[in-house]
Amino acid sequence: MARISAKNMPMLKVIPLGGLGEVGKNMTVLEYEDEILIVDCGMSFPDDEMFGIDAVIPDFNYVLDQNKTVRAVVITHGHEDHIGALPFLLDKIDVPVYGTKLSLGLIQRKLDEKMMDKARLMRQVTIGEVIKLGRFEVEFIRNNHSIADSCSLFIKCAGLKIVHTGDFKIDYTPVDGEVIDLQRLAEIGGGIDLLLSDSTNAEYPGNTPSEKKVGNTLMELFRGCKSRIIVTSFASNIHRTQQIFQAASANNRKLALSGRSMLNIVKVAQELGYLKIPEDVLIDIKDVKKYKDNKVVILTTGSQGEPMSALTRMAAGEHRQIQIKSGDVVIMSANPIPGNEKMIIDVVNKLFALGAQVLYSKNTENVHASGHASQEELKLIFSLLKPKYFVPVHGEVKMLIKHAEIAKEMGVRASNVFLMQNGDVLEINKREAKCENAINAGITLVDGLGVGDIGNIVLKERKALSQFGILMIAVAMDKNRLVSGPDIISRGFVYMRESSDLINKTAQIAKGVILQCEKDGIKDWVDIKTKLKNQVGDYLYEQTGRNPIILPIIMSATPAAGQQSAGAGRATNKGETRNVRVRQSQ
Ligand SMILES: [Zn+2]
Ligand SMILES: [Zn+2]
Structure with missing residues (x-):
């Protein structure tokens, strides 16, 4: 058998479908010949312009169209930006999912919510385990992160050694005592071909504080406090939750949970053994009022100022059980995810206005890590692994660029650092690496039950609606002859009752357009509608400086067969039609 020389060796492709140039929807495809391995499958939240959109997920088409064998999805940890899109992928293809116990527990919860039965695809791994997946071999290496059971991945394929750090920090005193496995990273170091590493905090000098530090701060704050305490943090930050329970217990306070995801995740984490709730501490939110203020803590969702979250409802005075009162201490034990700052400040201001004392990173140290x-x-990761090639991942452009600089500082050759975007294809073998091609890696929008049915056109319309509202022109026509109308209806444009002049004039202009069309022999309704849109649009812009969506609706007032009696087939002057076949066209 002829040996394949390195020169002719096929290239492994590494294609990020999400997570680059953004913090969210992480998903990376590794492709070697006819096999694909997927690392993570996350979602992100819609930006301000995406009206009504619930979630944004990566475009899976590349994976679905390739006619290749998708060996598995391997999950680094259970955060939404790594697992959130998985149900949508599993809806399209049956592919095994490998992850640690907590990651799979959180995935299962999502699948249950969607009533999807995919338990047969779940493959639980133990940290340290090596899994063979076709031509890929994946080792799960323990790391530290703001969720338990988080892993970095050591992937071997085609003689190449790749490390994907996943999201991580180095915490020498983690809450569960399980320090990132630096020893293993040192063992595999030296011969690493490619490193993909978390860039989220690449702009921050120094070291990220240990989670324990937050625990100590909370303990101190609880100890000296005579008031009711409300703490908000990420529901998935189970170690934080653990420390809040401990601080409550040590200070003889009961703890109540508020917010659906907080209740759900605490339940999953407790069932799987990741959370130890001290005896007799947990109470129902309904029972908070039975205790003195200095005997309770409320742990709630809403650290990001999410509009429907429990803390936001408390701040707005709309929470059913908890009314914020003067003297309450609210601890924001989380930092804003980029983009959420405004919503959070709004909540903080409302809480202050209600008389609460709000402790957050701006006025109190170490309430969050x-x-x-x-x-x-x-830098430590670079010095342990000494990778030949490097791709910064998981971050906005500024974070990726900073991380690339650090890589060069740490000795990676400048030409071996690849600043990639979603969809870029890195091709690598033992001899070389290049990033010259790209695939289409767009986004898919999720709106209610619809996945991918909302595109740019609908978003543009929603934006226009939100800015200027809508004005409808309803007419009934018999062929090209005006029978009734035009009736003008507007929503979100002007207050109709106080704008009768404008509305009447608009109706006159619309009528003029239709009569002119009749005169000119224009019969095609599409043409008539275009003229209506243009001329009415011009008039409204002239009068108001606004561009509402103009929606002409022409109803056919052709008399129905066999109903030729007098009066029948005539539209009323209110735009309603009696005894006529009405065809609506928009
Ligand atoms: Zn994470
Ligand atoms: Zn992440």
Whole structure:
């Protein structure tokens, strides 16, 4: 058998479908010949312009169209930006999912919510385990992060050694005592071909503080406090939750949970053994009022100011059980995810206005610690692994660029650092690596039950509606002859009752357009509608400086067969039609 020389060796492709140039929807495809391995499958939240959109997920088409064998999805940890899109992928293809116990527990919860029966695809791994997946071999290496059971991946394929750090930090005193496995990273170091590493905190010098530090701060704050305490943090940050329970217990306070995801995740984490709730501490939110203020803690969702979350409802005075009162201490034990700052400040202001004392990172140290590595930790990874090639992942452009600089500082050759975007294809073998091609890696929008049915056109319309509203022109026509109308209806444009002049004039202009069309022999309704849109649009812009969506609706007032009696087939002057076949066209 002829040996394949390195020169002719096929290339392994590494294609990020999400997570680059953004913090969210992480998903990376590794492709070698006819096999694909997927690392993570996350979602992100819609930006301000995406009206009504619930979630944004990666475009899976590349994976679905390739006619290749998708060996598995391997999950680094159970955060939404790594597992959130998985149900949508599993809806399209049956592919085994490998992850640690907690990651799979959280995935299962999502599948249950969607009533999807995919338990047969779940493959639980133990940290340290090596899994053979076709031509890929994946080792799960323990790391530290703001969720338990988080892993970095050591992947071997085609003689190449790749490390994907996943989200990580280096915490020498983690809450569960399980320090990131630096020893293993040192063992595999030296011969690493490609490193993909978390860039979220690449702009921050020094080291990210230990989670324990937050625990100590909370303990101190609870100890000296005579008031009711409300703490908000990420529901998935189980170690934080653990420390809040401990601080409550040590200070003889009961703890009540508020918010659906908080209740759900605490339940899953407790069932799987990741959370130890001290005896007699947990109470129902309904029972909070039975205890003195200095005997309770409320742990709630809403650390990001999410509009429907429990803390936001408390701040707005709309929470059923908890009314914020003067003297309450609210601890924001989380930092804003980029983009959420405004919503959070709004909640903080409302809480202050209600008389609460709000402790957050701006006025209190160590109420939160990030789950991502700062510069010195990132450097340690470079010095342990000594990768030949490097791709910064998981971050906005500025974070990726900073991480690329750190890589060069740490001795990676500048030409071996690849600043990639979603869809870029890195091709690598033992001899070389290049990034010259790209595939289409767009986004898929989720709106209610619809996945991918909302595109740019609908979004543009929603934006226009939100800015200027809508004005409808309803007419009934018999062929090209006006029978009734035009009736003008507007929503979100002007207050109709106080704008009768404008509305009447608009109706006159619309009528003029139709009569002119009749005169000119224009019969095609599409043409008539275009003229209506243009001329009415011009008039409204002239009068108001606004561009509402103009929606002409022409109803056919052709008399129905056999109903030729007088009066029948005539539209009323209110735009209603009696005894006529009405065909609506928009
Ligand atoms: Zn994470
Ligand atoms: Zn992440």
